[in-house]
Amino acid sequence: MTTIKLWKFFAREDLYECYQCARCTGSCPAMEVAPAFGPRETILKCLNVGHEKVVQDERIWLCCTCNVCEDRCPQKIPISDLLVALRNSAARRGNIPGRLVMAIELLAKTGRSMIVHQLDEMRAHHGLAPLPPAPVEEIRAILEKTGLREVVEF
Amino acid sequence: MKEKAEIREQLQAPDSRDLRIGVYVCHCGKNIGGTVDCVKVAEHARDLPGVVLAKDSLYTCSEPGQEQIKADIKEQKLNRVVVASCTPRLHEPTFRAACEAAGLNPYLLEMANIREHCSWVHLHDKEAATEKAKDLVSMAVSRAARLAPQVELTVPVTRKAMVIGGGVAGIQAALDMADAGYHVYLVERSGSIGGRMAQLDKTFPTMDCSICILAPKMSEVGRHPNIELLTLSEVKSVSGYIGNFNVEVLKKARYVSKECTSCGDCIQVCPQLAPDEFNAGLSIRHAIYIPFAQAVPSTFLIDMGQCLNNQGIVACDRCFQACSHKCIDFSQRDQIIEIEVGTIVVATGVDVYDPTALTELGYGKFPNVITTLEFERLINAGGPSSGELIRPSDRRRPSKVAFLQCIGSRSKRSNPYCSNVCCMNTIKDALLIREHWPETEIYVFYIDIRAFGKGFEDLFRRARREGVIFIRGIPGEIIEDINTGDVTLLGENTLLGEQYRYSMDMVILSVGIKPRRDSEDIQRLLNLSTDTDGFYMEAHPKLRPVDTTTGGVFLAGAAEGPKDIKDSVTQASAAASRANILMSRGEVRVPALTSRIDPDKCTACGLCARVCPYHAIQGSKEQGYYRVIEAACQGCGACVPECRFEAIDQTHFTEAQIVSQIDSVLANDPHEKIVAFACNWCSYAGADFAGVSRLQYPHNVRIIRTMCSARVSPAWIERALLKGVGAVLVSGCHPADCHYNNANQNTARRVERFWKRMERIGINKDRLRLAWVSAAEGAQFARVIEEMEAGLQKLSPRQISQDAEKLRKSLVKKSETT
Structure with missing residues (x-):
């Protein structure tokens, strides 16, 4: 697997704008429900111990990319971009939750990330037509084009 | 055909046999010496025409450095001095004084800025920095050869001052000047002096009661025989110059006369209510009110926005009836007061941040x-x-x-x-x-x-x-x-x-x-600069912290930057002291930078008078010529490029001097170079700031200083293009920030006209750039140069010479048709 430099996805200099006010973590909904790895700490670790360590931590996958941290950031640091870049980098190094891999495989195979058998019944109950078949080939093509195959086999 | 400038240059070409130029290359410790090979630069200078000696020294500005210059002027009979060191904005006065002390007219000094514009911005390319320093020295020497002695005009200083803003800084400044014996007008926008400090409960770190320590000072202002307090007043216009300002103050009607004893009978009957500004909107006041108990003047006022008697209709006279002293006067009107002052202290204070936006x-x-x-x-x-x-x-x-x-x-x-x-x-x-x-x-x-x-x-x-x-x-x-x-x-x-x-x-x-939400108004009235945060900028951040770039105008308090009470008071006393120096001396010398009109060449067309921002050019068709009123001329030079008959020139920034700088830059490898014209107040200072900040940018730029960008003549751009320059930058203060009353509108107009001409002839327009760079925008200056260099990289020397040929042909055609 090829490794891609994290700093190609995120301007490293933006991190130096952070003075650790913690407004980001204070507003983080993921932190409310799980002892996650808050945005403030993520930035500090990138700066102080290096992103190499950060991308090994599975807690980075707890972010729900709601972007509230970025909205609150007084320094306008694109925190969501950083978290996405970190996860890109982590996935390429093999740090990706198994359930996520399964979902990707399913998406590539069926065009859907989860199979809910009751769905058609529910739709029928509400008088809706069954879902049309997903354009699997098109979805696969998109997944390939994004380079996902370099990370997950599907 | 011959170009204008060439003809003029021949007329004024100095006889190099008469010239005795001394060049001093300063190492400035490692500041210059660490990057530029100063010995080589001095060697290079030695071979330049007119130079009789060239020396390098560790610190030219030091006492021994200055003594050396003085000794050489006397012993070697130098008649021009070139110092290659830091920005002239820093040490030009130092070296001018040294020249004067040795009997040389101070206007025969020229400086080459090889620190802010060279060593500090090319830290990593020593060779290129040395070559650039040589170029800068060559430019300075050729300009020095064309310098002429000047006599500065002395103007009287009116021994009166105006303080804008009646907060603690304004109060302190007014008291210090008034105690020194000068008449002070203290202009305050609201109904009472006191400012932000009056609103505070206690002060840190001593926990003193804020109003308890401020109130005595406020009453002192109120009763001081030398202070004329103008409350509910705003400065509307300022004209004139250092020592001689004419100010128009709008004094709004108070509707309550001075006889008011602030008994408060009127507020008992007033039916109109409004949020109380002094209590930050947490309480209400009446339409007739006194801002706060300790207010000075201790006179009630009527807020006409709230009073029922708006727009001259008397619908309610309850306060009038209630007032036993009959102090209420609905017939009062706003008035314009004209005052003449010699110095101005700006103490306009700050607003507080409104956090509503942080939802x-x-x-x-x-x-x-x-x-x-x-x-x-x-x-x-x-x-x-x-x-x-x-x-x-x-x-x-x-x-x-x-x-x-x-x-x-x-x-x-x-x-x-x-x-x-x-x-x-x-x-x-x-x-x-x-x-x-x-x-x-x-x-x-x-x-x-x-x-x-x-x-x-x-x-x-x-x-x-x-x-x-x-x-x-x-x-x-x-x-x-x-x-x-x-x-x-x-x-x-x-x-x-x-x-x-x-x-x-x-x-x-x-x-x-x-900064106050309307701080721009005062900025424009007084031609001040602001920093990137919007606070008024000091003339030098370390050594002239209360001066502004406008002579006779000083800063006090938080308008210059966030400050606590102690710092505001300290700065106010400093500002007052600076103003007192001017007023006690009673006169001031103004730089000899005025424009002059040759009456023999003047055709009385009046174009120059039309662009003069100070109405300093007077004359008429009947009279047959126009002339410059020297005391009114501020030396922007906007009129010079406007003259089609070469009848005007600016003292100390003459056509011949600047054209010689252009020629010197373009003597070698012109297609690789960028000639940048920068105005003294904003863009040149911005380039200095880039240097102070050690921002690195391409080394092929050569900066030529003018007082205002409006001095930049299209003929210079034309000449540079004909000589095959890579690119030309014209830079000045942002529109409306111009230090010469918007003279830089002319800059924009002339550059736009030149662009059209380039388009017509088929020359790449990108080779002429117009950029507004303020004194705080060092990064912007560096960016502009980088962008221009990137554009230049795309051009081949062949294209540049083809462009020059096109321009030459168009000129020939023009001269044939006329």
Whole structure:
């Protein structure tokens, strides 16, 4: 697997704008429900111990990319971009939750990330037509084009 | 055909046999010497025409350095001196004084800026920096050869001063000047002097009562025989120059005469109510009111926006009837007062940040979230709750109080700078709560506590010892319980690495301070510069901290940057002292930079008079010529390029001098070079700032200084293009920031016209760039040069010479048709 430099996805200099006010973590909904790895700490670790360590931590996958941290950031640091870049980098190094891999495989195979058998019944109950078949080939093509195959086999 | 400038140059070509130029190349320790090979630069200078000696020295500005210049002037009979060192904005006065002391006219000095414009911006390319320094010295030598001695005009200084703003800084400055014996006009916009300090409850770090220490000073202003207090007044126009300003002040009607004893009978009967500005809107006042108990002047006023008798119709006269002294006068009208002053002190103060925009904090939505200024009024005995600590929602005393620091400060979402006073203000407020209501729990949420001043750390320690809890981490969210009005803070304690959730009775947002929303008005009236944060800029950040670039105008207080009371007072005394120096001397020399018209060449077309921003050019067709009124001319040079008959020239920035600089730059490898014209006040200073900030940019730029960008003649651009220059930059102050009354409108007009001409002829327009760069925009200057260099990289020398050929042909065609 090829490794891609994290700093190609995120301007490293933006991190130096952070003075650790913690407004980001204070507003983080993921932190409310799980002892996650808050945005403030993520930035500090990138700066102080290096992103190499950060991308090994599975807690980075707890972010729900709601972007509230970025909205609150007084320094306008694109925190969501950083978290996405970190996860890109982590996935390429093999740090990706198994359930996520399964979902990707399913998406590539069926065009859907989860199979809910009751769905058609529910739709029928509400008088809706069954879902049309997903354009699997098109979805696969998109997944390939994004380079996902370099990370997950599907 | 011959170009204008060439003809003129031949007329004025100096005889190099008469020239005795001395060149001094300064190492400035390692500042220049560490990058530029100063010995080689001096060697290079030695071979330049007219140069009789060239020396390098470690510090030319030092006493021995200056003595050397003086000795050489006398012994070697030097008649021109070139110093290659730092920016002329720094040491030109030093070296001019040295020349004068040795009997050489100070205008025969020329400086080459090889520090800010060379060594500091090309730190990593020593060879290129040395080559550039040689070029800069060559330019300076060729300009020096064309310098002429000048006599400076002496103008009298009116021994009167105006202070704009009646806060503590304005009060101090006015008192200091008045005590020195000068008449002072103190212009205050609101109904009373006192400013922000009057609104505060206590002051840090001594915990003095704010109004108790301010009120005596306010009354001193009120009764001082040398101070004329103009309240409800605003400066409307300023004309003139150092020592001789004519100011128009709009004095709004008060509708209450001076005989008012402030008995308060009128407010008992006034039916109209409005939010009380002094109490930060936490209480109400009547349409007739006095701003606060200690107000100076102690005279009521009527807010015509609220009074029923608006627009001259008397619908209600209850106050008139109630007033036993008959002080109410509805016939008063706004008036314009004209005053003449020699010096001006600007002490316009600051606004506080409005945190409404930070919606996550709920200010304006949750009644128990207030600002520090509101809190100051709340716990002040003269405030809306008579000093009782209550929270707005239910007027109950809060038992848990939180302070949030850095609200609106240190943020790209609001003000990027530290507001300087909020940390200590919060600590003071926390201690006040502790003192009066010791059972209250107090939490301070902070990022960094900046307790940098005398006595500050002590106060911080005291707050910690007295149980104020400091938590590092600003809440990301505030939630209100609508039933109780309590607020919950959500955040992270960064030092513990733990999430927190605190329920509080009241939250106080420690809001920052920012420039007055209309600070631009005064900026334009007085031709001041502002820094990137919007505060007025000092002439030099270290050594002229209260001067401005406008002669005779000084800064005091927070208008120059966030400041506490002590610093404001210190700066006010400094500003007053600077103004006192001017007034006690009684006269001032103005630089000899005026324009002059040759009456023999003048055809009285009047074009120059039309562009003069100061109406300093007078004459008529009947008279047959126009002439420059020297005392009124400010030396921008905007008129010179306007003249089609070469009848005008500017002293010390003559056509011949600048053309010689252009020619010198383009003597070798012209296609690789960028000629940058920069105005003295903004763009040249901006380039200096790039140097001071050590911003690195391409080394092929050569900066030529003019006083105003409007001095830049299209003929210079034409000449540079004909000589095959790579690119030309014309840079000046931002529109409306021009130091010469918008003279730079002419710059824009002329450059646009030149672009059209380039388009017509088929020359790449990108080779001429117009950029507005302020003195604070070093980074912008560096960026412009980088972009121009990138554009230049795309051009081949062949294309450049083809362009020059096209221009030449078009000129030939033009001369044939005319």
